Amino acid sequence: MDWLNANEALTLLGTRPQTLYANVSRGRIKAMRDPKDSRKSLYRGEDVRKLAKRAAGRRRQETVAAEAIRYGEPVMPSSLSTIENGRLLYRGRDAVVLSEKATLEDIAVLLWEAAPFQLPARSRATTPSLQAAFVALAERAAQDAPSIGRSELILRLEAISVLGTLASSLVGGRSATDPLHVALAVAWDRAGAADIIRRALVLLADHELNASTFATRVTISTGAALSAGVLAGMAALSGPLHGGAAVAAQALAGQARTMGAEAAVLARLGQGMPVPAFGHPLYPDGDIRAAALFGQFTPPEHYAALHAAAYRVTGERANIDFALAALTEAYDLPHEAPMVLFMLARCVGWLAHGLEQAQQGQLIRPRAHYVGAGVER
Template sequence: MNSWLTRDEALDRLGVRAQTLYAYVSRNQIGMQPDPADPRRSLYRSEDIDALTTRRARGRRVAAIAESAVSWGEPVFATEISTVIHGRLIYRGEDAVAFSRDASLEEAAQLLWASSAAPRFATSGVPAETGVAQAFSILAGLAARGQPSPGRNGAVLQADAMPAIAALAGALGAAPGAEPVHLRLAKGWRVEPAADVLRRVMVLVADHELNASAFAARVAASTGAPLVACLLAGLSTLYGPRHGTAADAVAMLVDDAARIGVRAAMRRWIDHDRPLPGFGHPLYPGGDPRAAALLADMKLEPEIVELRQSVFDATGALPTIDFALVALVRSYRLPADAPIRLFALGRSVGWTAHAIEQVMSGKLIRPRARYEGPLPVDHGHFE
């Protein structure tokens, strides 16, 4: 749970001057919000300050810097695909929230892939079953027959991605046809009135800098694996409660709020020493703009509205995309697992962009581990 410090408390903990504190805020290293008791003053996120002081205490040893980089640390790859800066998600120079107002997933792919034309994800058949299990099965089958990626140019790799993403769309419930994916997904799920919001969700989750699943896709690509195998690596990594299935915990919290009341539900989670899921994001101290955009356009259920306000009043934390996806499920009566399906389909476009960029770099991703286990008894002979 987030806690906040006054300016004097922040300065004391950091041991810096006010100008340095403001510089950290401007570089998005420390979150800031108005003081509810006095809007003329500001409060500073204590978790960010603690993380900053920990990094400074480590010093600038190469090993320490490398280790810290893998957990919300310093950037480790150069990329032209996307970034988060000053609380904004950027797709190749475009503000992702503004771009998502009208763009389709196909247009997001065109932008993120730096393609000359929007790809098509047309499908012809209907799988016997749909869902995440079917998505894994289809991608695994395609990956096993895929061609290694070294020596192939970006256009050819994009051509590999298109039928794979089309097959993924079908596996996740999109109706067959050549229409944009969001229309076919709404038809397949029988929620046609939700088509436009499905479109916007998939564009908003299409990429998110070097997240865990994008990193996995890049690692696979760096070995020369087929493009579809990179998508499978991304999907496998996405399918974890700290990443793409984080909405499951949010749904549990919302269900608790509907059943026993918001205050009791919050108390139940906090009393079990569990952070409230769906609130607060390390990259967005001022709130996740993807969630804000989606929630602003939805007619929200009363318990969703009350939960959002109560959490903010208690912690100062704002909703994440996972909270918005759960609100979306309830408002439009989508399938219960719609969040992971939408994440997987939208993010497949970003995984493709990262995989292609990594292949074009020609570099193998192979970090070293710092061994802390025992040595052989004759370790004295090592030189």
């Protein structure tokens, strides 16, 4: 049996003396008086090395977990969607290929593993708006039954109802039996935009474990209602680093029209801010969703110039948020159209993840890496 002095033990453990003493008092490390100096202690080497190895493992796990949260390795199992070699796949099927013909309702059937369905007749009670959507989902979240302990069939039926509630709030009551892309085109009085709206909705339906989807899954993991999970997703989506990025792209495009595209880009960078709606960590060769949309319409001239200038200066290509901003102006849609399209489409994905999380039945509860006062290092 070997014994280590305090300096040797602390070097192996990588901690402060207080931590060493705490481990001794808790029985994790055996100690004895140093025969050569009764004022000092020796520590059993086997115990110290075992604890040091365990601590190193924890540190590696913390590093992996922290990096995973930032576009790193996958952190939870899901059979819904993934990004693989620049392709977005819904249950193994290419989303770009699906967008050629599928509707958002078709994608719901695929992701929810449900039978074909028709949404409930949409309400005419309120003027369609983003505000109405938040209010409607909040009212449901306060009343709907928890997701825990309910059958898959019942939850799928509830998912249809929740999507119907959101559609009523964002689309309104006209064309209640039409597919959602047609209903939106009618509501916006832009019949010619129906096909590009359909494509956008399909491409936006899911995107594996993005911020809003993670918020939804965390909420459902507590047993909360599907509507509560969707409400959590909506709140996360509203941020400027997520679904709200198209608003910044619209503002930058306005500057490009007045001061020139390259000047607008350089002004943005000169303020120490990235160019909004360009680049995506999961698509190093460019966001395939944006490319698929740009292949179907001609963006306004100042958007095309901005796209070229941003790529020339930054080396980054436009992402889906920029494409949504461009098609909004190209088809003269309402200013909030990017968020409406994003929210309505992603609701299908949120509900799919909510259904999957409810079946897994596990609480999502990460640990915080505390770095505040009193931390022993």
